[in-house]
Amino acid sequence: MTSFRRFMQNRTGMVGLLIVLIVALAVLIGPALIPYGPEDMDFMAILAPPSLAHPFGTDSFGRDVLSRVLLGGRVSLTISFAAILVAAVLGSWIGILSGYHLGWTDGVLMRIMDLLFAFPSFILAMLLMVLFGFSSVNIIAAIALVYLPIFARIARNTTLLIREEPFIQASRLMGRRPSAIMLTEILPNISAPILVQASVGLAFAIILEAGLSFIGLGVQPPTPSLGGIMSDGREYFSRAPWVLTMSGMAISVALLGINLLGDGLRDLTDPKLRERA
Amino acid sequence: MSVPLLDIKGLRVGFGRGAYRKEVLHGVDLHLQRGETLGIIGESGSGKTMTGMALLRLLPDTAQVAQEAMLFDGTPLHDLDETAFGALRGVRMAMIFQDPVGSFNPAKRIGWHFRQVMKRAETAAGGVQPTGDYRARAVALMQEVGIRRAEDSVDLYPHQLSGGMLQRALIALVLALEPDLIVADEPTTNLDKVVEHQILTLFKQIQRRLNAGMIFVTHDMAVAASLCDRIAVMREGEVLEVAEAQRLFDDPQHDYTKLLIATARKLASPAAPRGEPGRDKPPLMQIRNLSLVFPPSGPRPAFRALDDITLDIRQGEVIGLVGESGSGKTTLGRALLRLYRPSGGTLLFRGEDITRASDRALRPVRRELQMVFQDPGGSFNPRKLMKDSLAEALRAAGVTSSREIAARTAALLERVQLAPEHGERYPHELSGGQLQRVAIARAVALDPALIVADEAVSKLDVSVRAGVLDLFRDIQREKQLSMVFITHDLEVARYMCDRIAVLYHGRLLELGPTERVFDSPSSDYTRTLLETLDYSLGGRNFGQAGYGGTGTERAHAD
Numbered sequence: 001m002t003s004f005r006r007f008m009q010n011r012t013g014m015v016g017l018l019i020v021l022i023v024a025l026a027v028l029i030g031p032a033l034i035p036y037g038p039e040d041m042d043f044m045a046i047l048a049p050p051s052l053a054h055p056f057g058t059d060s061f062g063r064d065v066l067s068r069v070l071l072g073g074r075v076s077l078t079i080s081f082a083a084i085l086v087a088a089v090l091g092s093w094i095g096i097l098s099g100y101h102l103g104w105t106d107g108v109l110m111r112i113m114d115l116l117f118a119f120p121s122f123i124l125a126m127l128l129m130v131l132f133g134f135s136s137v138n139i140i141a142a143i144a145l146v147y148l149p150i151f152a153r154i155a156r157n158t159t160l161l162i163r164e165e166p167f168i169q170a171s172r173l174m175g176r177r178p179s180a181i182m183l184t185e186i187l188p189n190i191s192a193p194i195l196v197q198a199s200v201g202l203a204f205a206i207i208l209e210a211g212l213s214f215i216g217l218g219v220q221p222p223t224p225s226l227g228g229i230m231s232d233g234r235e236y237f238s239r240a241p242w243v244l245t246m247s248g249m250a251i252s253v254a255l256l257g258i259n260l261l262g263d264g265l266r267d268l269t270d271p272k273l274r275e276r277a
Numbered sequence: 278m279s280v281p282l283l284d285i286k287g288l289r290v291g292f293g294r295g296a297y298r299k300e301v302l303h304g305v306d307l308h309l310q311r312g313e314t315l316g317i318i319g320e321s322g323s324g325k326t327m328t329g330m331a332l333l334r335l336l337p338d339t340a341q342v343a344q345e346a347m348l349f350d351g352t353p354l355h356d357l358d359e360t361a362f363g364a365l366r367g368v369r370m371a372m373i374f375q376d377p378v379g380s381f382n383p384a385k386r387i388g389w390h391f392r393q394v395m396k397r398a399e400t401a402a403g404g405v406q407p408t409g410d411y412r413a414r415a416v417a418l419m420q421e422v423g424i425r426r427a428e429d430s431v432d433l434y435p436h437q438l439s440g441g442m443l444q445r446a447l448i449a450l451v452l453a454l455e456p457d458l459i460v461a462d463e464p465t466t467n468l469d470k471v472v473e474h475q476i477l478t479l480f481k482q483i484q485r486r487l488n489a490g491m492i493f494v495t496h497d498m499a500v501a502a503s504l505c506d507r508i509a510v511m512r513e514g515e516v517l518e519v520a521e522a523q524r525l526f527d528d529p530q531h532d533y534t535k536l537l538i539a540t541a542r543k544l545a546s547p548a549a550p551r552g553e554p555g556r557d558k559p560p561l562m563q564i565r566n567l568s569l570v571f572p573p574s575g576p577r578p579a580f581r582a583l584d585d586i587t588l589d590i591r592q593g594e595v596i597g598l599v600g601e602s603g604s605g606k607t608t609l610g611r612a613l614l615r616l617y618r619p620s621g622g623t624l625l626f627r628g629e630d631i632t633r634a635s636d637r638a639l640r641p642v643r644r645e646l647q648m649v650f651q652d653p654g655g656s657f658n659p660r661k662l663m664k665d666s667l668a669e670a671l672r673a674a675g676v677t678s679s680r681e682i683a684a685r686t687a688a689l690l691e692r693v694q695l696a697p698e699h700g701e702r703y704p705h706e707l708s709g710g711q712l713q714r715v716a717i718a719r720a721v722a723l724d725p726a727l728i729v730a731d732e733a734v735s736k737l738d739v740s741v742r743a744g745v746l747d748l749f750r751d752i753q754r755e756k757q758l759s760m761v762f763i764t765h766d767l768e769v770a771r772y773m774c775d776r777i778a779v780l781y782h783g784r785l786l787e788l789g790p791t792e793r794v795f796d797s798p799s800s801d802y803t804r805t806l807l808e809t810l811d812y813s814l815g816g817r818n819f820g821q822a823g824y825g826g827t828g829t830e831r832a833h834a835d
Contacts, residue, residue, distance in 0.1 A: 166650035166652055166655045166656040167657050167666075169616060170656060170716075171669075172616070172643070173614060173643055173644075173646065174644060174669070174673035174674075175641065175643035176673055184669075188660045189659065
């Protein structure tokens with residue numbers, strides 16, 4: 001595990017990993033530790049400012065914002081993670097297929113990806129949500145579709161770089177099936193840039209999901225989501241700024257952690273930086 | 278004895294800190310007189326390049342350089358600060374790199390480089406320079422180094438010139454500087470034999486003209502022998518022995534020097550001819566009027582890489598494909614294996630037409646056609662253990678039981694003279710020679726009828742080259758397989774091959790038994806190619822005064 005040890009020496013990456021782990025722990029077990037449920041209303045404490053009882057304050061229904069942020073974070077992160085996973089797996093597959101076979105396979109697949117790329121990501125997601133409805137699965141599909149072409153292009157380009165390498169040729173000369181070559185020879189050798197892109201993409205997916213929920217096209221109430229909480233908070237921002245601020249901060253912390261982790265991974269896989277280490 | 282131009286004592290270079298510190302040069306002592314050429318010979322990792330780089334302070338900041346003394350023309354170099362050193366480097370000390378393409382700024386015309394260099398030289402000489410006509414001087418210099426149409430070339434961009442022409446331009450730049458010391462780091466390694474021959478001749482001429490001291494770093498014994506006055510042999514960061522070129526070859530002191538010279542001599546002596554194997558049997562592969570055109574891509578026009586090639590590959594023979602880069606020898610080798618789809622002609626393997634067979638239809642035939650690649654490092658999946666790469670080949674050959682795979686893997690490693698523990702390593706943990714042995718093992722694992730070896734030893738160090746070649750030959754005899762041996766190295770071709778095919782610009786110029794091609798070549802191009810051998814270890818002019826001149830003309834400093 002030499003690469004893991006090298007990652008340990010990367011301060012940026014380690015800080016990122018730490019933040020991501022804390023965020024993950026918080027959204028996974030946090031809601032269970034808090035005495036209020038995300039939908040428990042306390043009409044005695046409507047729009048209460050942050051206090052010991054409610055560290056993030058309460059919203060217009062007297063719901064505990066911390067509890068909602070944690071649960072909303074769980075929903076948002078799950079959706080984003082699933083979307084990126086789907087996009088990375090499908091995108092790599094399409095990209096490798098394109099890069100390995102070239103010819104018309106490449107032409108057709110890449111033109112489809114260009115088409116997806118041509119839509120602004122937000123508009124594309126909105127379109128899909130309007131067409132197919134507002135279920136979590138559809139949100140995942142929408143975000144995945146936005147990121148699919150990015151992964152496909154990265155996978156295709158890196159495949160192009162190594163497809164003429166002698167070890168790939170040797171594999172062809174053994175008479176192995178193309179699918180076996182793609183899976184055992186190409187995929188392991190292009191996984192690093194895809195992993196880096198996935199970690200960066202995860203951050204953007206969270207923003208996209210929050211944005212969709214913010215304008216009401218994402219996760220539907222009463223299920224909390226970070227975008228939804230911010231949207232609520234905006235309405236009474238002048239009276240209770242903590243709702244919007246605290247949920248926004250939560251997103252920022254998560255993004256910071258993920259981006260730092262992504263930077264660390266990128267340093268790890270950059271051969272130029274590797275030599276120096 | 279006059280003050281030497283360069284005097285290095287106890288040069289040490291290390292990288293890293295603390296427990297990770299690794300010293301790559303352990304106290305190198307060298308000295309050089311004006312007008313003298315000192316050859317530094319060694320294999321990759323011997324520190325020969327490092328020495329030149331340390332001298333010119335071109336090492337990265339992470340390197341720690343220490344020395345007892347480093348005197349250039351009596352001036353201690355290590356006392357100079359960056360500014361003072363900068364005034365020396367690139368003015369009185371010049372460097373010529375291995376890669377001529379990388380030495381030029383691709384965004385600037387050739388003439389721009391001359392202007393920069395000349396300005397620098399004049400500023401360093403002190404005083405306000407007269408507004409010199411850079412262009413005219415550049416053209417004159419370029420003519421001097423034999424660049425055709427110098428007036429036009431001066432306005433071209435680097436990518437519009439060939440590697441040989443660029444290396445000439447680089448030498449012209451050095452001429453413009455008129456330095457006292459030239460460090461040339463493998464300046465001809467990337468060039469074709471014929472071009473290398475011309476460049477070396479040029480080197481000798483300019484070095485004599487400038488009366489400069491030259492350090493010539495190379496791995497090629499023959500080049501060093503014919504170009505250098507004295508030769509230093511380096512290994513693992515130490516200078517093993519320094520001697521007059523002639524003395525070094527006549528009476529090497531160190532065992533390692535003896536090994537290097539013996540290896541080079543061995544390759545220089547032609548192997549005993551063994552007739553023409555497979556002459557009376559039906560040919561394994563018939564190539565009829567094969568042509569291959571790479572389609573135009575973007576601004577590049579279509580390129581005819583192979584043009585009407587007709588050739589039989591007989592059973593059990595070693596056939597050499599010889600030619601310069603761009604001659605189509607690699608393309609032909611790959612077309613034989615159907616890694617490319619030919620544009621015209623036919624390709625018969627055991628009488629069966631495979632010219633246009635689909636990838637799927639080829640799969641059963643593939644196993645019989647194997648290849649050993651030039652780059653040993655890239656030949657293996659970097660994320661697989663060596664034994665897993667071999668196992669994969671065995672599985673492709675139809676071996677299924679894991680016990681048998683383990684046994685056969687061990688046997689294969691043993692056959693190529695490696696130990697079982699080599700199988701437990703990753704590709705980056707093996708040396709080039711070891712990797713090439715595993716590559717041979719992998720090809721053999723599939724029990725092929727034909728192996729195409731594409732420059733299979735050209736990236737290997739001299740001392741392991743002969744071993745790998747012998748392994749190729751033994752396995753070829755043992756398995757009675759046919760082999761296509763692609764090489765630009767005529768000595769290797771003569772050592773290995775039963776028949777030789779000479780390619781030039783995608784055409785087959787000449788085909789015949791090895792001795793016949795070497796003794797009485799039928800085409801002019803082959804003759805030119807063979808002339809480059811005159812300066813090799815077995816060649817007519819070996820040890821003679823060197824490239825392009827007679828011994829008496831040479832300025833000896835001592």
